[in-house]
Amino acid sequence: MTISNNVAEAQTDNTNLTVAELILAYERGSDELRASVSGMTDEQLRTRPIPGKWSTLEVVCHIADCEQFFADRMKRTAAMDHPLLIGVEGFLYAERLGYQQHNLAEELDLVAITRRQMARVLHLVSADVWQRTAVHTEKGLMTLRQLLLHAINHMRHHLQFMAEKRAALKKGAS
Amino acid sequence: MKYSDYLEEMQRDDDFVGTVALIAAYEQEIDDLRTAVAGMTAAQVLSRPIPGKWSTLEVIAHIADTEIYYTDRIERTIALERPLLMGVDERPYPERLNYQALDLGEQLDLFAALRQHGARILRLQPPAAWLRVGVHSETGIVTLRQLVFQAVRHVRHHLTFIAEKRAAMPG
Numbered sequence: 001m002t003i004s005n006n007v008a009e010a011q012t013d014n015t016n017l018t019v020a021e022l023i024l025a026y027e028r029g030s031d032e033l034r035a036s037v038s039g040m041t042d043e044q045l046r047t048r049p050i051p052g053k054w055s056t057l058e059v060v061c062h063i064a065d066c067e068q069f070f071a072d073r074m075k076r077t078a079a080m081d082h083p084l085l086i087g088v089e090g091f092l093y094a095e096r097l098g099y100q101q102h103n104l105a106e107e108l109d110l111v112a113i114t115r116r117q118m119a120r121v122l123h124l125v126s127a128d129v130w131q132r133t134a135v136h137t138e139k140g141l142m143t144l145r146q147l148l149l150h151a152i153n154h155m156r157h158h159l160q161f162m163a164e165k166r167a168a169l170k171k172g173a174s
Numbered sequence: 175m176k177y178s179d180y181l182e183e184m185q186r187d188d189d190f191v192g193t194v195a196l197i198a199a200y201e202q203e204i205d206d207l208r209t210a211v212a213g214m215t216a217a218q219v220l221s222r223p224i225p226g227k228w229s230t231l232e233v234i235a236h237i238a239d240t241e242i243y244y245t246d247r248i249e250r251t252i253a254l255e256r257p258l259l260m261g262v263d264e265r266p267y268p269e270r271l272n273y274q275a276l277d278l279g280e281q282l283d284l285f286a287a288l289r290q291h292g293a294r295i296l297r298l299q300p301p302a303a304w305l306r307v308g309v310h311s312e313t314g315i316v317t318l319r320q321l322v323f324q325a326v327r328h329v330r331h332h333l334t335f336i337a338e339k340r341a342a343m344p345g
Contacts, residue, residue, distance in 0.1 A: 064291070065249060072242045076262065079270040086258055093253040098298035106294065110287040117238070117276075117284045124272040 014149075019122075019130060022148055027119045029155045030112040033063065036162045037104065046100055049168035054094060056165050057107075059158050061099040062090055064107040064114075070151040071118045077134040077144045078125055087138035122148065181313050184327045185320040193296075193304060196322055201293045203329045204286045207237065210336045211278065219278055223342035228268060230339050231281075233332050235273040236264060238281040241288045244325040248292055251308040251318050252299065261312035296322065 017025075037045065037056060045057040054062070069088060076083040093099070130145045142150075175183075191199075211219065211230060219231045228236070243262060250257040267273070303318060310316050316324075 068242055068249075068288075069246050072246055075239060075242070075267070075271060079267045080263055084260060086260055088250065088257075089254060093249065096253040096303075097249060097295050101298055102294060106287070106290055110291050113280070113284045113287045114242075117280050120276060120280065121271050124275050125270075129270070 019127075019145070022145070022152065023119050023122050025152050026122070026148060027115055029152060030108075030115045032159060033060070033111055033155065034108055036159050036166075037108070040166075044169055045104055047169065049165050049172055053161070053165070055100065056162055057102065057104060058094045058099040059162055059165075060104060060107045060111075061097070061102050062093065063155055063158055064110045065093055065097070066090055066154060067111050067114045067151065070147065070154070071114050073134065073136075074118060074144060074147045074151075075121065077132055077142075077147060078121070078129050080134075083134045085134050085136045085142070087136060178312070181324075184324045184331070185310075185313060185316055187317070187320055187323060191323075193301070193319075196319070196326070197293055197296050199326050200296070200322055201289060203326065204289050206333060207234070207285060207329060208282055210333050211282075214340070218340075218343055220274060221339075221343065223339050227335070227339070229274065230336055231276065231278055232268045232273040233336055233339075234278060234281045234285075235271070235276050236267065237329060237332055238285045238288075239267060239271070240264070240328060241285050241325070244321065244328070245288045245292045247308060247310075248318065248321050248325070249295065251306050251316075251321060252295065252303055254308075257308045259308045259310045259316070261310065292325075 037060065040056060046055050048055045048058075073085045076085065125144075130143065132144050133141050134147070136142050211234065214230065219234075220229050222229045240262075247259045250259060299318075306318050307315050308321070
Protein backbone atom coordinates (compact mmCIF):
# COMPACT_ATOMS: atom_id res chain seq x y z
CA MET A 1 0.00 0.00 0.00
CA THR A 2 1.36 3.45 -0.87
CA ILE A 3 1.57 6.30 1.65
CA SER A 4 -1.29 8.13 -0.10
CA ASN A 5 -3.45 5.00 0.15
CA ASN A 6 -2.57 4.75 3.84
CA VAL A 7 -3.58 8.36 4.32
CA ALA A 8 -6.85 7.81 2.42
CA GLU A 9 -7.69 4.71 4.46
CA ALA A 10 -6.90 6.42 7.72
CA GLN A 11 -9.32 9.24 6.90
CA THR A 12 -12.26 7.05 5.91
CA ASP A 13 -15.27 8.59 7.61
CA ASN A 14 -18.07 6.72 9.31
CA THR A 15 -20.85 9.25 9.21
CA ASN A 16 -22.92 7.19 11.66
CA LEU A 17 -20.52 8.17 14.44
CA THR A 18 -21.33 11.32 16.37
CA VAL A 19 -18.68 13.80 17.38
CA ALA A 20 -19.00 12.64 21.01
CA GLU A 21 -18.40 9.03 19.95
CA LEU A 22 -15.36 10.03 17.94
CA ILE A 23 -13.84 11.95 20.84
CA LEU A 24 -14.50 8.98 23.14
CA ALA A 25 -12.77 6.61 20.70
CA TYR A 26 -9.85 9.03 20.51
CA GLU A 27 -9.56 9.22 24.31
CA ARG A 28 -9.74 5.43 24.69
CA GLY A 29 -6.84 4.99 22.29
CA SER A 30 -4.32 5.80 25.04
CA ASP A 31 -5.53 2.89 27.19
CA GLU A 32 -5.65 0.56 24.20
CA LEU A 33 -2.04 1.41 23.45
CA ARG A 34 -1.01 0.79 27.08
CA ALA A 35 -2.87 -2.52 27.13
CA SER A 36 -1.20 -3.64 23.90
CA VAL A 37 2.28 -3.49 25.48
CA SER A 38 1.32 -4.51 28.98
CA GLY A 39 3.63 -7.10 30.53
CA MET A 40 6.28 -6.98 27.81
CA THR A 41 9.93 -7.15 28.89
CA ASP A 42 12.56 -4.64 27.72
CA GLU A 43 13.98 -7.31 25.46
CA GLN A 44 10.60 -8.11 23.90
CA LEU A 45 9.94 -4.41 23.32
CA ARG A 46 13.18 -3.98 21.39
CA THR A 47 13.03 -7.23 19.44
CA ARG A 48 12.05 -7.13 15.77
CA PRO A 49 10.29 -10.51 15.49
CA ILE A 50 9.04 -9.88 11.94
CA PRO A 51 11.98 -9.40 9.55
CA GLY A 52 12.20 -5.92 8.05
CA LYS A 53 9.63 -4.48 10.48
CA TRP A 54 9.97 -2.23 13.50
CA SER A 55 10.23 -3.35 17.11
CA THR A 56 7.25 -2.72 19.39
CA LEU A 57 9.10 0.19 20.99
CA GLU A 58 9.73 1.74 17.59
CA VAL A 59 6.01 1.52 16.80
CA VAL A 60 5.07 3.16 20.10
CA CYS A 61 7.61 5.95 19.46
CA HIS A 62 6.21 6.40 15.96
CA ILE A 63 2.70 6.70 17.38
CA ALA A 64 3.87 9.18 20.05
CA ASP A 65 5.54 11.40 17.45
CA CYS A 66 2.59 11.20 15.07
CA GLU A 67 0.24 12.16 17.89
CA GLN A 68 2.14 15.45 18.17
CA PHE A 69 1.60 16.47 14.62
CA PHE A 70 -1.98 15.17 14.61
CA ALA A 71 -2.77 17.38 17.63
CA ASP A 72 -0.91 20.30 16.04
CA ARG A 73 -2.88 19.89 12.82
CA MET A 74 -6.23 19.73 14.62
CA LYS A 75 -5.40 22.86 16.60
CA ARG A 76 -4.22 24.78 13.55
CA THR A 77 -7.41 23.81 11.74
CA ALA A 78 -9.67 24.80 14.64
CA ALA A 79 -7.84 28.07 15.26
CA MET A 80 -6.57 29.34 11.91
CA ASP A 81 -8.26 29.99 8.60
CA HIS A 82 -7.49 27.29 6.07
CA PRO A 83 -3.96 26.48 7.29
CA LEU A 84 -1.44 24.50 5.27
CA LEU A 85 -0.61 21.19 7.00
CA ILE A 86 2.73 19.71 6.00
CA GLY A 87 2.87 15.93 5.52
CA VAL A 88 5.76 14.02 7.01
CA GLU A 89 7.72 10.86 6.17
CA GLY A 90 7.46 9.30 9.62
CA PHE A 91 9.39 6.21 8.62
CA LEU A 92 12.66 8.18 8.56
CA TYR A 93 12.34 9.08 12.23
CA ALA A 94 13.10 5.72 13.86
CA GLU A 95 16.83 5.69 13.25
CA ARG A 96 17.67 9.41 13.43
CA LEU A 97 15.68 10.00 16.59
CA GLY A 98 17.04 6.82 18.19
CA TYR A 99 13.68 5.14 18.85
CA GLN A 100 15.28 1.96 20.19
CA GLN A 101 16.87 4.02 22.98
CA HIS A 102 13.68 5.72 24.08
CA ASN A 103 11.76 5.02 27.27
CA LEU A 104 8.45 3.18 26.85
CA ALA A 105 6.73 4.74 29.86
CA GLU A 106 7.71 8.24 28.72
CA GLU A 107 6.27 7.62 25.27
CA LEU A 108 3.01 6.18 26.65
CA ASP A 109 2.64 9.12 29.04
CA LEU A 110 3.19 11.56 26.19
CA VAL A 111 0.46 9.91 24.10
CA ALA A 112 -1.92 9.88 27.07
CA ILE A 113 -1.48 13.55 28.01
CA THR A 114 -1.58 14.65 24.37
CA ARG A 115 -4.89 12.89 23.80
CA ARG A 116 -6.35 13.97 27.14
CA GLN A 117 -5.53 17.62 26.51
CA MET A 118 -6.63 17.51 22.87
CA ALA A 119 -9.90 15.78 23.82
CA ARG A 120 -10.65 18.59 26.26
CA VAL A 121 -10.17 21.10 23.44
CA LEU A 122 -12.39 19.06 21.11
CA HIS A 123 -15.17 18.82 23.71
CA LEU A 124 -15.16 22.62 23.95
CA VAL A 125 -15.26 23.62 20.28
CA SER A 126 -18.58 24.67 18.80
CA ALA A 127 -20.43 22.53 16.24
CA ASP A 128 -19.44 24.66 13.23
CA VAL A 129 -15.73 24.17 13.97
CA TRP A 130 -15.97 20.49 12.97
CA GLN A 131 -16.41 21.51 9.37
CA ARG A 132 -13.50 23.94 9.34
CA THR A 133 -10.94 22.96 6.73
CA ALA A 134 -7.20 22.84 6.18
CA VAL A 135 -5.06 21.87 3.21
CA HIS A 136 -2.90 18.80 3.78
CA THR A 137 0.10 18.60 1.42
CA GLU A 138 -0.58 14.91 0.67
CA LYS A 139 -4.37 14.65 0.93
CA GLY A 140 -5.68 18.08 0.02
CA LEU A 141 -8.71 19.60 1.68
CA MET A 142 -9.54 18.11 5.09
CA THR A 143 -12.05 18.90 7.82
CA LEU A 144 -11.34 18.83 11.54
CA ARG A 145 -13.53 15.72 11.71
CA GLN A 146 -11.34 13.96 9.14
CA LEU A 147 -8.19 14.92 11.03
CA LEU A 148 -9.60 13.38 14.22
CA LEU A 149 -10.55 10.22 12.33
CA HIS A 150 -7.05 10.06 10.93
CA ALA A 151 -5.57 10.06 14.45
CA ILE A 152 -7.99 7.35 15.65
CA ASN A 153 -7.45 5.10 12.63
CA HIS A 154 -3.69 5.61 12.55
CA MET A 155 -3.33 4.20 16.04
CA ARG A 156 -5.70 1.29 15.30
CA HIS A 157 -3.67 0.51 12.19
CA HIS A 158 -0.50 0.20 14.27
CA LEU A 159 -2.17 -1.70 17.12
CA GLN A 160 -2.77 -4.51 14.62
CA PHE A 161 0.94 -4.64 13.81
CA MET A 162 1.82 -4.71 17.50
CA ALA A 163 -0.52 -7.66 18.03
CA GLU A 164 1.20 -9.44 15.12
CA LYS A 165 4.59 -8.86 16.76
CA ARG A 166 3.39 -10.23 20.12
CA ALA A 167 1.99 -13.28 18.35
CA ALA A 168 5.29 -13.78 16.52
CA LEU A 169 7.24 -13.43 19.79
CA LYS A 170 5.00 -16.03 21.43
CA LYS A 171 5.40 -18.37 18.51
CA GLY A 172 9.18 -17.92 18.53
CA ALA A 173 9.32 -18.68 22.26
CA SER A 174 7.17 -21.83 22.08
CA MET B 175 9.53 45.42 18.28
CA LYS B 176 8.55 44.09 14.85
CA TYR B 177 7.48 40.42 14.81
CA SER B 178 10.29 39.52 12.41
CA ASP B 179 12.85 41.11 14.79
CA TYR B 180 11.30 39.21 17.70
CA LEU B 181 11.61 35.90 15.84
CA GLU B 182 15.20 36.67 14.85
CA GLU B 183 16.10 37.37 18.48
CA MET B 184 14.35 34.18 19.65
CA GLN B 185 16.29 32.06 17.15
CA ARG B 186 19.70 33.75 17.61
CA ASP B 187 22.52 31.28 18.21
CA ASP B 188 24.92 31.84 21.10
CA ASP B 189 28.35 30.26 20.68
CA PHE B 190 29.03 30.55 24.40
CA VAL B 191 26.32 28.00 25.18
CA GLY B 192 27.37 24.40 24.58
CA THR B 193 25.00 21.59 23.71
CA VAL B 194 24.93 20.12 27.23
CA ALA B 195 24.08 23.48 28.78
CA LEU B 196 21.45 24.15 26.13
CA ILE B 197 19.67 20.84 26.81
CA ALA B 198 19.91 21.48 30.58
CA ALA B 199 18.25 24.90 30.12
CA TYR B 200 15.58 23.29 27.93
CA GLU B 201 14.77 20.69 30.61
CA GLN B 202 15.03 23.13 33.53
CA GLU B 203 12.06 25.08 32.19
CA ILE B 204 9.73 22.20 33.15
CA ASP B 205 10.32 23.17 36.79
CA ASP B 206 10.55 26.89 36.04
CA LEU B 207 7.06 26.88 34.57
CA ARG B 208 5.56 24.93 37.48
CA THR B 209 7.27 27.27 39.96
CA ALA B 210 5.96 30.34 38.13
CA VAL B 211 2.33 29.38 38.84
CA ALA B 212 2.78 27.53 42.15
CA GLY B 213 0.23 28.48 44.78
CA MET B 214 -2.06 30.44 42.48
CA THR B 215 -5.81 30.05 43.02
CA ALA B 216 -8.18 29.15 40.18
CA ALA B 217 -9.46 32.74 40.19
CA GLN B 218 -5.94 34.16 39.98
CA VAL B 219 -5.01 31.85 37.11
CA LEU B 220 -8.06 33.02 35.15
CA SER B 221 -7.79 36.72 35.96
CA ARG B 222 -6.35 39.27 33.55
CA PRO B 223 -4.78 41.81 35.92
CA ILE B 224 -3.08 43.75 33.11
CA PRO B 225 -5.68 45.27 30.75
CA GLY B 226 -5.54 43.90 27.22
CA LYS B 227 -3.20 41.02 28.16
CA TRP B 228 -3.80 37.30 28.55
CA SER B 229 -4.57 35.55 31.83
CA THR B 230 -1.91 33.30 33.36
CA LEU B 231 -3.85 30.24 32.15
CA GLU B 232 -3.92 31.64 28.61
CA VAL B 233 -0.15 32.12 28.73
CA ILE B 234 0.42 28.56 29.99
CA ALA B 235 -1.93 27.13 27.34
CA HIS B 236 -0.08 29.16 24.71
CA ILE B 237 3.26 27.80 25.92
CA ALA B 238 1.96 24.21 25.84
CA ASP B 239 0.51 24.58 22.33
CA THR B 240 3.66 26.26 21.09
CA GLU B 241 5.72 23.44 22.55
CA ILE B 242 3.86 20.92 20.39
CA TYR B 243 5.02 22.54 17.18
CA TYR B 244 8.46 23.42 18.54
CA THR B 245 9.01 19.74 19.33
CA ASP B 246 7.66 18.81 15.91
CA ARG B 247 10.08 21.24 14.23
CA ILE B 248 13.02 19.88 16.22
CA GLU B 249 12.15 16.31 15.22
CA ARG B 250 11.52 17.12 11.55
CA THR B 251 14.85 18.91 11.34
CA ILE B 252 16.71 15.93 12.81
CA ALA B 253 14.89 13.29 10.78
CA LEU B 254 14.15 14.90 7.41
CA GLU B 255 16.22 16.71 4.78
CA ARG B 256 15.67 20.47 4.94
CA PRO B 257 12.01 20.17 6.00
CA LEU B 258 9.59 23.05 5.63
CA LEU B 259 8.60 24.29 9.10
CA MET B 260 5.33 26.20 9.00
CA GLY B 261 4.89 29.31 11.09
CA VAL B 262 1.72 29.74 13.14
CA ASP B 263 -0.60 32.67 13.67
CA GLU B 264 -1.11 32.13 17.38
CA ARG B 265 -3.45 35.09 17.85
CA PRO B 266 -6.76 33.27 17.27
CA TYR B 267 -5.82 30.28 19.45
CA PRO B 268 -6.93 31.52 22.92
CA GLU B 269 -10.49 32.25 21.85
CA ARG B 270 -11.05 29.48 19.30
CA LEU B 271 -9.46 26.78 21.47
CA ASN B 272 -11.09 28.15 24.65
CA TYR B 273 -7.91 28.57 26.65
CA GLN B 274 -9.81 29.95 29.64
CA ALA B 275 -11.72 26.66 29.95
CA LEU B 276 -8.61 24.45 29.89
CA ASP B 277 -7.04 22.72 32.89
CA LEU B 278 -3.81 24.20 34.28
CA GLY B 279 -2.43 20.88 35.56
CA GLU B 280 -3.06 19.22 32.21
CA GLN B 281 -1.27 22.01 30.36
CA LEU B 282 1.75 21.77 32.66
CA ASP B 283 1.84 17.98 32.30
CA LEU B 284 1.69 18.24 28.51
CA PHE B 285 4.56 20.73 28.50
CA ALA B 286 6.63 18.52 30.83
CA ALA B 287 6.03 15.37 28.76
CA LEU B 288 7.04 17.17 25.55
CA ARG B 289 10.23 18.58 27.06
CA GLN B 290 11.25 15.23 28.61
CA HIS B 291 10.68 13.55 25.26
CA GLY B 292 12.53 16.29 23.38
CA ALA B 293 15.47 16.30 25.80
CA ARG B 294 15.93 12.54 25.44
CA ILE B 295 16.06 12.90 21.65
CA LEU B 296 18.48 15.84 21.82
CA ARG B 297 20.87 13.97 24.13
CA LEU B 298 21.05 11.14 21.60
CA GLN B 299 22.16 13.40 18.77
CA PRO B 300 25.74 13.38 17.47
CA PRO B 301 27.50 16.79 17.14
CA ALA B 302 26.82 16.99 13.39
CA ALA B 303 23.05 16.80 13.93
CA TRP B 304 23.05 20.16 15.72
CA LEU B 305 23.91 21.88 12.45
CA ARG B 306 21.14 20.21 10.49
CA VAL B 307 18.72 22.75 9.03
CA GLY B 308 15.05 23.26 8.33
CA VAL B 309 13.35 26.02 6.34
CA HIS B 310 11.05 28.09 8.52
CA SER B 311 8.20 29.70 6.56
CA GLU B 312 8.79 33.04 8.29
CA THR B 313 12.52 33.18 9.02
CA GLY B 314 14.17 30.96 6.41
CA ILE B 315 17.04 28.59 7.17
CA VAL B 316 17.33 27.60 10.83
CA THR B 317 19.65 25.09 12.50
CA LEU B 318 18.61 22.56 15.13
CA ARG B 319 20.55 24.65 17.68
CA GLN B 320 18.54 27.73 16.78
CA LEU B 321 15.26 25.83 17.16
CA VAL B 322 16.23 24.73 20.68
CA PHE B 323 17.32 28.28 21.57
CA GLN B 324 13.95 29.50 20.34
CA ALA B 325 12.08 27.02 22.55
CA VAL B 326 14.12 28.04 25.61
CA ARG B 327 13.83 31.79 25.01
CA HIS B 328 10.11 31.55 24.26
CA VAL B 329 9.38 30.22 27.74
CA ARG B 330 11.73 32.75 29.40
CA HIS B 331 9.95 35.52 27.49
CA HIS B 332 6.58 34.43 28.86
CA LEU B 333 7.80 33.73 32.39
CA THR B 334 8.49 37.45 32.65
CA PHE B 335 4.88 38.20 31.74
CA ILE B 336 3.55 35.68 34.27
CA ALA B 337 5.66 37.34 36.99
CA GLU B 338 4.26 40.74 35.96
CA LYS B 339 0.71 39.43 36.25
CA ARG B 340 1.35 37.98 39.69
CA ALA B 341 2.85 41.27 40.82
CA ALA B 342 -0.20 43.15 39.50
CA MET B 343 -2.69 40.97 41.39
CA PRO B 344 -4.22 42.43 44.55
CA GLY B 345 -3.06 41.08 47.90
